[in-house]
Amino acid sequence: MRQAADAAENATNSRTLELLARAGFAASGILHLLVGAIAIRLATGGTGNADFSGAVAELASQPAGPFLLWASFAACAALALWQTSDAIFDYNRLPTKEKAGKKAKAAAQALVFAGLALTLMSFARGTGSGVDNQQAASDLTASVMKAPGGVALLVLLGVGIAVTGVVYGIRGLRKSFEKHLTMPASPTSRKAVTVLGMTGYVAKGIVLLLTGLLIAVAALSAHPEESTGLDGGLRALRDQPFGVYLLAAVGAGLICYGAYMIVRARLARMTQ
Numbered sequence: 001m002r003q004a005a006d007a008a009e010n011a012t013n014s015r016t017l018e019l020l021a022r023a024g025f026a027a028s029g030i031l032h033l034l035v036g037a038i039a040i041r042l043a044t045g046g047t048g049n050a051d052f053s054g055a056v057a058e059l060a061s062q063p064a065g066p067f068l069l070w071a072s073f074a075a076c077a078a079l080a081l082w083q084t085s086d087a088i089f090d091y092n093r094l095p096t097k098e099k100a101g102k103k104a105k106a107a108a109q110a111l112v113f114a115g116l117a118l119t120l121m122s123f124a125r126g127t128g129s130g131v132d133n134q135q136a137a138s139d140l141t142a143s144v145m146k147a148p149g150g151v152a153l154l155v156l157l158g159v160g161i162a163v164t165g166v167v168y169g170i171r172g173l174r175k176s177f178e179k180h181l182t183m184p185a186s187p188t189s190r191k192a193v194t195v196l197g198m199t200g201y202v203a204k205g206i207v208l209l210l211t212g213l214l215i216a217v218a219a220l221s222a223h224p225e226e227s228t229g230l231d232g233g234l235r236a237l238r239d240q241p242f243g244v245y246l247l248a249a250v251g252a253g254l255i256c257y258g259a260y261m262i263v264r265a266r267l268a269r270m271t272q
Helices: 002-013 013-041 053-060 065-089 097-123 134-145 150-174 177-181 188-222 227-238 243-268
Strands: none
Touching: 002 097, 013 065, 013 097, 013 188, 013 227, 013 243, 053 065, 053 097, 065 097, 097 227, 134 150, 150 177, 150 188, 177 188, 188 243, 227 243
């Protein structure tokens, strides 16, 4: 068993997988760029679905759509596998509390990138759809609410996503994301990376906070139609006073986050 575990660890730490995993950061960055662009389009009166399904649909509509989808799928799947390896094999020499936190974070990241990979694969196979994602989110919420303990589960999920949003915002303001990067030597480049990271993390934090609150409120009020996912959260922001400007600002922030993730593909410290 020990030999099998060592072989699996060596395989997941290979240079080839590392390069693909780095490409996963870039693929995620491109999707965030597209979500941000769609958000700005909504703020200016345009149409679109400002979530990852909508972003993948936009990617699929490009001339090289099938290639981009499969390449992005492979990159995100590799990053999910890399994070899974971190959750299983890494951090074992750390104190118990710190080890548990880092392993949990790696596992959560693995789930996020696995979800992106599955979305990309569904579009690449022609079974995905970027249409009516708000309704799909509402229907899923309604189904979960009917299950035993479903309301409590949704509240916990919503609170968890909202708290994650707050953590993202704090991480951006404190610049704590920098410890995961090998920062460039040039002061100008370092400042650019820092500004992109700060702006991007705060914007993503706002989006996650809105999404989580919508899920929790929908569960507590027994109105599943209020749980409308990322796209619904951004549209809800647009409906607030000065919402058009707020939505455009968040969209610009998501574009910054996307640019940061593309930079992270090059600068990330893959072993902590």
